[in-house]
Amino acid sequence: MVNSRPSRPPTIYDVARTAGVSKSLVSLVLRGSPSVSEARRTAVLEAVEQLGYRPSQAAATLAGATTRTIGVVIDDFRNLWFVSLLQGLQEGLAPHGFRIAVSDHTMNAHVEAGPLDGFLAMRVDGLVIATEPTPAMRVPVGLPVVVAGSRLGVVLGADVVADDDRLGGRLATEHLLELGHRRLGHLTGDGGAARLRAEGFRDAVRARGLRAPEVRGAGRTTEEDGYRAARRLLDEAPATTAVFAANDTMAMGALAAARERGLRVPEDLSVIGYDDSPIAATHLLQLTTVDGRNAEVGAAAAERLVRRVTTTADEPVRTALLTPRLMPRSSCAGPRDG
Amino acid sequence: MVNSRPSRPPTIYDVARTAGVSKSLVSLVLRGSPSVSEARRTAVLEAVEQLGYRPSQAAATLAGATTRTIGVVIDDFRNLWFVSLLQGLQEGLAPHGFRIAVSDHTMNAHVEAGPLDGFLAMRVDGLVIATEPTPAMRVPVGLPVVVAGSRLGVVLGADVVADDDRLGGRLATEHLLELGHRRLGHLTGDGGAARLRAEGFRDAVRARGLRAPEVRGAGRTTEEDGYRAARRLLDEAPATTAVFAANDTMAMGALAAARERGLRVPEDLSVIGYDDSPIAATHLLQLTTVDGRNAEVGAAAAERLVRRVTTTADEPVRTALLTPRLMPRSSCAGPRDG
DNA sequence: TACGCTTATTGGAGCGCTCCAAAAAGTGAC
DNA sequence: GTCACTTTTTGGAGCGCTCCAATAAGCGTA
Numbered sequence: 001m002v003n004s005r006p007s008r009p010p011t012i013y014d015v016a017r018t019a020g021v022s023k024s025l026v027s028l029v030l031r032g033s034p035s036v037s038e039a040r041r042t043a044v045l046e047a048v049e050q051l052g053y054r055p056s057q058a059a060a061t062l063a064g065a066t067t068r069t070i071g072v073v074i075d076d077f078r079n080l081w082f083v084s085l086l087q088g089l090q091e092g093l094a095p096h097g098f099r100i101a102v103s104d105h106t107m108n109a110h111v112e113a114g115p116l117d118g119f120l121a122m123r124v125d126g127l128v129i130a131t132e133p134t135p136a137m138r139v140p141v142g143l144p145v146v147v148a149g150s151r152l153g154v155v156l157g158a159d160v161v162a163d164d165d166r167l168g169g170r171l172a173t174e175h176l177l178e179l180g181h182r183r184l185g186h187l188t189g190d191g192g193a194a195r196l197r198a199e200g201f202r203d204a205v206r207a208r209g210l211r212a213p214e215v216r217g218a219g220r221t222t223e224e225d226g227y228r229a230a231r232r233l234l235d236e237a238p239a240t241t242a243v244f245a246a247n248d249t250m251a252m253g254a255l256a257a258a259r260e261r262g263l264r265v266p267e268d269l270s271v272i273g274y275d276d277s278p279i280a281a282t283h284l285l286q287l288t289t290v291d292g293r294n295a296e297v298g299a300a301a302a303e304r305l306v307r308r309v310t311t312t313a314d315e316p317v318r319t320a321l322l323t324p325r326l327m328p329r330s331s332c333a334g335p336r337d338g
Numbered sequence: 339m340v341n342s343r344p345s346r347p348p349t350i351y352d353v354a355r356t357a358g359v360s361k362s363l364v365s366l367v368l369r370g371s372p373s374v375s376e377a378r379r380t381a382v383l384e385a386v387e388q389l390g391y392r393p394s395q396a397a398a399t400l401a402g403a404t405t406r407t408i409g410v411v412i413d414d415f416r417n418l419w420f421v422s423l424l425q426g427l428q429e430g431l432a433p434h435g436f437r438i439a440v441s442d443h444t445m446n447a448h449v450e451a452g453p454l455d456g457f458l459a460m461r462v463d464g465l466v467i468a469t470e471p472t473p474a475m476r477v478p479v480g481l482p483v484v485v486a487g488s489r490l491g492v493v494l495g496a497d498v499v500a501d502d503d504r505l506g507g508r509l510a511t512e513h514l515l516e517l518g519h520r521r522l523g524h525l526t527g528d529g530g531a532a533r534l535r536a537e538g539f540r541d542a543v544r545a546r547g548l549r550a551p552e553v554r555g556a557g558r559t560t561e562e563d564g565y566r567a568a569r570r571l572l573d574e575a576p577a578t579t580a581v582f583a584a585n586d587t588m589a590m591g592a593l594a595a596a597r598e599r600g601l602r603v604p605e606d607l608s609v610i611g612y613d614d615s616p617i618a619a620t621h622l623l624q625l626t627t628v629d630g631r632n633a634e635v636g637a638a639a640a641e642r643l644v645r646r647v648t649t650t651a652d653e654p655v656r657t658a659l660l661t662p663r664l665m666p667r668s669s670c671a672g673p674r675d676g
Numbered sequence: 677t678a679c680g681c682t683t684a685t686t687g688g689a690g691c692g693c694t695c696c697a698a699a700a701a702g703t704g705a706c
Numbered sequence: 707g708t709c710a711c712t713t714t715t716t717g718g719a720g721c722g723c724t725c726c727a728a729t730a731a732g733c734g735t736a
Binding site: 024064 | 713715722
Binding site: 011012013023024027031055056058059060061062063064065 | 692
């Protein structure tokens with residue numbers, strides 16, 4: 001008979017006892033205090049190892065320690081734009097000993113009362129909101145929050161780090177214009193970022209004295225939306241030679257629509273996306289896109305968060321707008337006949 | 339001057355005071371006890387609302403409550419196979435009041451000492467390991483653990499829920515054979531799932547008395563690996579008419595290689611993937627693939643976990659193998675000339 | 677009005693830590 | 707050996723909750 005009673009995990013007292021020291025000393029060792037003799041330190045560490053001791057995050061938090069955890073709210077795991085954001089965050093936070101807890105907003109929608117409740121209950125030290133902020137996202141005063149990636153939808157007292165979507169939209173559009181395209185279209189959606197990118201598109205098109213259609217799918221910015229929007233665009237304006245999609249996922253849908261029409265990319269139709277997500281860099285797509293600097297956005301968010309968490313000073317709220325960058329790949333070229 | 343001192347969050351005592359009741363009563367209300375008078379209940383809830391009170395997860399956990407949280411270890415956010423797994427888990431867990439905490443294994447590799455330490459420190463009620471388990475994943479006795487998606491790499495005392503990768507590999511291969519292909523190849527990688535799928539491939543090929551090459555990229559199963567492996571395959575066996583890739587991501591690379599060689603899919607080359615990940619269902623790929631039943635795997639994992647967490651009985655370790663299913667789409671067809 | 681019984685409410689103990697002030701152990705100069 | 711320090715180690719208080727036993731309140735009924 002194996003004793004498999006879920007024997008509750010060992011505590012700091014257990015470690016103290018087997019190491020022959022006081023619980024306080026164990027605590028000091030675990031938190032890396034310099035004023036502990038080498039002998040005791042090793043004794044404690046051995047006891048830890050032997051017992052398989054893992055400090056209770058709960059007890060530590062309760063006892064006033066900070067959780068050293070930053071909550072990150074993502075909108076949807078399926079759209080990969082957040083990957084480099086997360087990476088930038090991670091890299092900016094790790095050196096300061098902060099860990100990240102990720103939560104998918106749409107997925108947890110039914111579980112919690114509010115989208116932030118889980119994180120608030122676990123007393124995260126800070127929050128990164130990488131979605132369109134909703135009014136339900138009420139944040140307690142004093143909790144450092146950074147809205148990353150979106151600059152619309154205000155969260156009171158939150159810093160904002162985002163790339164300049166409007167500029168990015170202009171960049172993408174100007175790239176198409178410079179290649180010689182005059183009949184272009186934009187595939188857009190309902191989100192804030194999409195709106196700004198559409199504005200950039202409009203800016204660039206108007207600056208050339210052109211008019212160009214903006215089409216949407218079902219309002220979201222999925223592959224399906226991109227596909228539908230592109231079909232509609234190609235129906236209504238068959239002479240179109242270039243398409244700017246609000247993000248890479250939509251661009252993927254546009255590529256599908258183009259193929260369906262027998263249009264080669266980029267020979268017959270140029271397609272440009274936005275986000276420089278992992279799928280854009282694949283051999284299959286080689287999608288020209290706009291790098292929204294998500295890694296840098298993440299790094300900047302990390303930096304802001306660390307500053308706010310570690311300093312007591314009352315820093316003013318800041319908005320940082322990073323400059324997007326064109327990522328030319330193989331999905332854009334000049335139009336067949338100028 | 340606004341008082342923006344990070345005033346620490348209100349406690350249960352604050353709520354009790356403003357509601358004019360005892361802290362215990364507040365606790366009862368919050369945990370939905372039936373034996374609380376309506377008057378007090380509303381008084382408490384109003385106080386909660388007014389103060390913006392959020393119970394401290396840490397204190398609750400420490401005081402003996404369970405965390406109602408299941409930790410999920412994912413290998414890499416970029417490979418989307420886990421999405422439906424997560425969804426299945428979520429749906430199975432939510433009705434029982436469990437929440438999910440996700441962590442990306444490769445991303446957190448540098449942060450924590452062990453891959454599970456974060457979860458252990460937060461005292462999760464159970465664990466889902468959706469990666470190849472590594473020896474470093476030592477799990478405390480009594481903690482319910484389910485290894486999901488992979489059946490190799492044993493974690494002591496853990497249940498296993500996975501699809502039958504070997505059978506799936508056979509299914510995929512037989513599909514190609516039935517379509518009439520005789521010159522086929524397999525793109526594989528180093529992981530355990532890949533190994534099993536390769537075995538299935540071998541089984542099916544041998545059963546027909548054929549021989550067929552298995553190629554790998556750099557050992558992983560990324561798009562890049564798929565691309566490189568496919569190129570190599572097409573170099574070495576240019577007459578190949580069908581390719582079975584170890585997963586959808588690799589299949590995507592194979593599609594790229596095919597296009598580069600001027601091979602149309604499926605007319606000149608059939609490509610089948612594995613996982614039925616979100617990218618397979620896109621309009622652009624319409625990839626024939628094998629559904630690894632990840633949603634069901636997730637659901638089954640949830641069910642096992644809930645059972646183990648809520649019953650004290652000492653259930654024996656179980657391995658459940660779900661039957662994979664072919665998902666025919668448009669990337670496979672018969673060979674041009676039989 | 678008092679009695680038992682059920683239902684609603686309360687205070688106290690304790691979960692496993694951190695933090696702090698205080699005690700113990702070293703260390704060197706006299 | 708003593709004294710004044712410095713370095714290392716310790717016990718106690720308390721974080722915000724849950725759980726439990728105990729009390730208070732309500733409610734019929736004798």
